[in-house]
Amino acid sequence: MPVYLANVFRRLTLEDRWTGATLVCRAWLDTAHNPSLFGSFDLEPAFDAAGPPDIAAWWRPAFRRLVDSMLHFAADSAAGSLGEVRVRNCSDDAFSFAAERHG
Numbered sequence: 098m099p100v101y102l103a104n105v106f107r108r109l110t111l112e113d114r115w116t117g118a119t120l121v122c123r124a125w126l127d128t129a130h131n132p133s134l135f136g137s138f139d140l141e142p143a144f145d146a147a148g149p150p151d152i153a154a155w156w157r158p159a160f161r162r163l164v165d166s167m168l169h170f171a172a173d174s175a176a177g178s179l180g181e182v183r184v185r186n187c188s189d190d191a192f193s194f195a196a197e198r199h200g
Contacts, residue, residue, distance in 0.1 A: 102128045112143060117169075137174035138168060138195070139183040156186060164192035172198040 106114055106200055107109045114134065119126045128134075172195040173177050179199050182192070 103131055103133060106131075106134055110142070111138075111140070118143070130174050132174060132178055135171050135179055137161040137181035137183070138171040138179060140185070141166070141183045145183055149175065149194075161186050161188060168192070168195050171195070175199075 104126070109118060114129050119129045123187065138198050164184055168182065168184060168191045171182075175198065177199060179195060182195055
């Protein structure tokens with residue numbers, strides 16, 4: 098993985114890293130999954146940008162499964178280096194999974 102590319106990815110939002118950047122080419126996809134980019138998993142900026150916390154869609158089971166899936170991916174990709182998790186509406190199982198992967 099080119100160091101310069103990882104430095105650029107560190108400046109992207111989590112959403113940009115997972116959606117746009119992964120679609121460019123294989124090198125960018127590999128870089129987006131690099132463990133050095135997963136020291137923390139913080140979805141709070143996305144929640145804050147979306148509006149008030151009483152949005153009904155946030156509390157549906159399908160949304161919880163999505164957040165759980167993202168947390169699982171981040172914990173796996175971090176390869177033991179995930180040190181901070183800030184999310185809303187994840188399951189206890191997903192949080193436990195992330196804690197176990199942190200080792």
